[in-house]
Amino acid sequence: MTVSMDPLRFQPLSFDCEVLNLYTLDESTLGVELDRSAFFPAGGGQSGDRGTLVPAGYTPSDTADAPWRCIVENVEMRPEGLLHLVQNCAETVQKLAPGTRLHAEIDRDKRFSDLQQHSGEHILSGVVCGRFGYTNIGFHLSEQEVTVDFDGILTENDICKVEDLVNEIIWENRPIRVFFPTEEEKSHLSYRSKKEVEGPLRLVEIEGVDLCACCAPHANTTGEVGALRILKSEKNKGGTRLWILCGKRALLDARAKLGQNKRVSNLLSVKQTETADAVQKLKDEHAALLYEHIGLKRQLLQQQSDAAPVRDIQFAALDADTETLRDYADRLAEKANRFAFVCSAGDEKQFVLLTKTGADLQPVMAALRQCGARGGGRGGIMQGAVKANEEELRRALEI
Ligand SMILES: [Zn+2]
Known part of the structure; x- marks a missing residue:
């Protein structure tokens, strides 16, 4: 089965071919x-x-049929030519020897998803250019995200308007025409182009919206894009970067976010439309409780330090923030003939070393450094971090 291909739309999605060359690109x-x-x-x-x-005469979709299959992970235009990238192993080198007849099948789902995003980007760029006069200066389409950069500022309000207009155009199901203009036609046409086009000029026209030089596969009509969502915007080099998703990817994204909101709604026992207010209330309550908790913890530590007997060296390990550690060390040092050492809990410990008797802390710090401690200070206080357990610290401090 050999078929001719349409360079306008990159059709069909399966065809017969022959290996011309096999290049080792890397390991x-x-x-x-x-x-x-x-x-x-x-x-x-x-x-x-x-x-x-797969070998010629077989179809990749019939798994039981083909004796072997080779996955094309990406395709790149390299100095050697148009290269289909496959895994490098001895078996593949043997299967794909130059002269081998093959049958190739393009992943339709990825192709369709990519063209939904790409045609959506053209509609968006046409609308933004027509309404605000801003130019699309950057486009990035990966499996993680789709971003479009414009050279002007779009406010939140503008973005909502743009999203509405783009979706109206999608639902009007306007034709998307792909063509190679003649030299005569070219001289009359005004089209968007990110860079100087080398070779034949391929134009993508969305009726009444956009005309752009582009080499990628596109939808046949705007309706195939399904829907376009603008998920996020950021100011970028004096312009605006938009994160968009179209078609099935917009649906999957909305489904995932709905799932998140459903969980929050169930956890807080509120309606799905009231989750943000409920989370805000919870955050306020949490902040108030945390404030109270820190106050009570300090009170408790104060009582503990007041009750502590006087020792040469005071040692304490607490699950507390640096400010509390310093505060506690300051109190404990009142009960220490030499110094107080207070550290946080956990593997990597923050510590405060404090004296109120003028004891020399340098040799103590040197001993702690032997345990891997970092940090320093001056006068009667030293601070730092150390990755050691309590036993190792007590040994270093000679307690
Ligand atoms: Zn394009």
Whole structure:
């Protein structure tokens, strides 16, 4: 089965081909050059297509059928040519020897998801340019996030308006035309382009919204984009960076966030529309309790230090913040002929070393450094951190 390919839309999604060359790119990656390909290579802020290679005459989707399969993890345009990246192992080198006839299948789900994001980005850029006159100066499409950069400031209000307009256009199901204009047509056209185009100019037109030079696969109509959500915005180099998601990815994102909100709603026994107020109330109550807790803890420590008998060296380990450690060390030092050593609990301990009798703390600090302590100070107080257990510390302090 050999089929011709449509360079306008990177169709079809499966085709027969032959291995021309096999390059070792690094220890883990081989680059397969084919005599033909409908795979979209990474570029313009977007990762390449993924897919599967099997021997000619088999189909990758029929797992029981094909004697072997090779996963194309990405596709890149390299100086050697259009390379389909596969795992580097001796077996693969043997299977994909130059001259081998293959059948290739492109991962339809990734292709469709990427084109939903990419066509959505074009609609968004057309709307922002038409309404605010800002230019799209950066686009990044990965499996983790999709970002678009504009060279002007968009307020929260602007962003809501833009999101509404983009979705109206999506629901109007406008045609998306991909074409190579003639030299004559080119001279009359005004189109967006991030950089000077080398070679034939491929234009993507969204009727009444946008005309842009672009090499990527696109939806046939705006309706295929499904929906566009603007999730986050940040000021970026005098402009605005928007985080967007379209189509199925927007749906999955909304589902995950709804799941989070459902959990919060169940945990706090409030309606899903009232979770933020309930969390705020909980935070306020927590802050008040924490304040009370710290006050009570200090009172308790005060009582403990008041009741402590006088010793040469006072030693204490507490589950407390640095301020409390310092406060307690200050009180305990009143009951120490030489010094007080107070540290926090845990593996890595904060410590305060304090004297009120003018004892020389330098040799004590030197002994602590033998235990791996860092830190220092002057006069009657030293502070730092140490990774040691209580027994090791007591030994270092000669208690
Ligand atoms: Zn594009």
